[in-house]
Amino acid sequence: MGEQPKRDLEELVGAGHVLVTPGERLARASGLSYLDLVRRRGFGDFPVPDAVVLPGNPDEVQSVLEICARHDVGVVPFGGGTSVVGGVAALRGDKSAVIALDLTRLGELVSVDPVSRIAVLQAGVTGPEADRLLAGHGFTLGHVPQSYERATIGGFAATRSAGQASSGYGRFEDMVKGVRLATPRGEWKLGVAPASAAGPDLRHLAVGSEGALGVITEVALRVRPVPEVRRYEGYVLDGWENGTAAIRELAQRHVLADVTRLSDVDESEVSLALNDNWKTKALRRYLKARGVQAPCLLIVGWEGASKHEVSRRRKETTRVLEPYGAVRIGAALGESWRRGRFSGPRQRDALMDNGVCVETLETAAYWAELSDLRDAVRAALTATLGRAVIMCHVSHAYETGASLYFTVLTARDEADPIGQWQRAKAAASEAITGIGTISHHHAIGADHARYLPSEIGEIGVEVLRAAKKVVDPAGILNPGKLL
């Protein structure tokens, strides 16, 4: 990066908030995909930003963009750095330099409207910090993706995040009532009412814009009271088709639990094997005695204002589950899932240390195509990877369809670990295209950009490019992402 933009940025945010040491730059150079981690383990190269800039408030973000536009410097918005699709890769496109715009200093709860149940949070607030700040007012977001501990409000909004309790609390986009964006063209605010017929809802253009159409600096979010009562339970359903049919009926009858997560047989087997103690042995015997052939674990969790409410909702859920032969296996499994639900990334590190290629990918489709989609992705992965453990679960159900979340484990090809996964991922993505969406909650980033035309059409891509041209004429915003 040239001296002039650096000086301008230092003058704006203070010299202590423009970081150029290798350590600081490396720390904001990529996200947390398997390939990111493989590259960080020395298996390949990855671009590093020329500087890390930490603005202190939305106005400073706006000014940073103006400086960068003037000097033709690319800007990669950086929150928790938990993207698994290359969303924070320090790509510079045709720019002479690129900065990581670290938003973690935007850490304030700006306002709470307890009547309308809306809180305005700054973009750099992490999941736990958001809930801590809101708890002071009796509220929570209820947004608990696996990235919860590190990811930020801005990142949740920019990527259309969905959390583990989104069946109850909604996807992040359902919570977003207003957005404040900094763009090279000027500040842009959206969201004047809970719902509107004033033309297209441009909140849905800002949400999911992945830093390419502006930097989200503040988000007005629908909040809910901190639940007084939580209840998590495990069930077993016999067979994937039977299990998804049950989830579908729950969704279509509007009696989904807040957390609803159904594992396929492979994932259930691994879960049981990983907890191979007297309890799971007893469980296996119990299921065998009940004639369960293909156990699919179901985690359901309700959160509510009172025991009465939770128990009423639980009754509605279980009434639907019963005819599907759901076997209740008690609260222990549900609670143990709840306790361990953010530990996936740490388990992955341990597996990678032991020569395992381990990654997740996800999609969603309408109910009628859901099993075809699962079969197609499994076949594509098996065809490219050979022997592999492929696990799948439904974690988000809707009236019209559901998500599928795959976890893949195979022996790492030490000669070409990057090519190994790229080929498998490409095959899975090709299989997904035409049946479901290329991403249910991980976003497009750099990794999925080539599949966007099949998702929204060439016209859709052109429309997004035209929108970008309006807000970002110099093309400095997150080069190489989304589009």
Place this chain on the structure above:
Amino acid sequence: MGEQPKRDLEELVGAGHVLVTPGERLARASGLSYLDLVRRRGFGDFPVPDAVVLPGNPDEVQSVLEICARHDVGVVPFGGGTSVVGGVAALRGDKSAVIALDLTRLGELVSVDPVSRIAVLQAGVTGPEADRLLAGHGFTLGHVPQSYERATIGGFAATRSAGQASSGYGRFEDMVKGVRLATPRGEWKLGVAPASAAGPDLRHLAVGSEGALGVITEVALRVRPVPEVRRYEGYVLDGWENGTAAIRELAQRHVLADVTRLSDVDESEVSLALNDNWKTKALRRYLKARGVQAPCLLIVGWEGASKHEVSRRRKETTRVLEPYGAVRIGAALGESWRRGRFSGPRQRDALMDNGVCVETLETAAYWAELSDLRDAVRAALTATLGRAVIMCHVSHAYETGASLYFTVLTARDEADPIGQWQRAKAAASEAITGIGTISHHHAIGADHARYLPSEIGEIGVEVLRAAKKVVDPAGILNPGKLL
């Protein structure tokens, strides 16, 4: 319109489907706003399309647009013609000619997926016809705006319509899973999954695009089973603030009835006065005895699969209403409202015959601002109209806010009936701007276009213009609407 485009269009859709008689053209020249009706009664001028073109299928719509783009002819998509914001006015902008693109021949139920509960309907299907077609498969849309009898699927989607049961069935945009649009740039299809993180959700750009970004030819809609049981009831709540607080708690506890409609004191008084019989006299005495000072009528309606379900939901609703002192006044009022709910437009005709200026306008805001918004609109209307009856109700409640629907009656200024309402409407719109949205479910059309920048920002307007430029480079689509 020139001879060549006419010949091209006749060749495409058949001579019988290009109508040029004054009667046919006049019938598609405007919508159903008060000003539309006043103008039709000879109080002013309005533009008339040069021809009416009736394509028979989505491909023909696509070809019509290509012909019109070639010959620089404006295209006004026309469904039921029920716009009350000038959405179907035959404005030609800078075009040499303009046609009304009548979509009523696109009347098919294309497909039903009973598993995913998705039906694809063509744009020209009316509300009752949609429900009739779907009933053959056991489904309904549950979308019942006041325009239900005439308005079409394409119009519902293009204007982000909301129906009287949208508290239960959702706004029309919540039902839209996929959209097929014809644009001069080519056909554009959106919607591959129930939810997605593949960048901005462009379905929300198509929904609400009001014919300016394409002609919606087919819509994939989430459908629900035809309810087996319906129960509608009336309650009275004492005072507007008390009433809206009750509705707010219902929404925030997620126990709203499918239909939830609270009238303010003025609207309630008129309702009672219009039904001035022994029953309402008895009701007034009953309310007086209960100490009700400022009666606000509340209509609640539940629809469900069984008596059990409806009664369970009713219990949840009434448990919340009780502490607000809600007085149950029986099923008769609820049922009578349900029977009469599409009759508003006919009553309006009768009032207009008697020299009354009568119009509705609507908005929405977050709960904390809702009463301020009502006061501001009332004050603006009173300041411009002088003596007027101003009635208001909440018909759509959300966790974070609600809609307000105003009905205004005053003596028509026979010297300047158009100016009279334009001044009142402008004052009301100015009052709305900055507190709520300029439209909760009527759309932008031509009438609200000037308020769009205050809603989505100048940047938002530029983004929409840029999107339009992509899909409609010649600017033939619905000139003068939305933008």
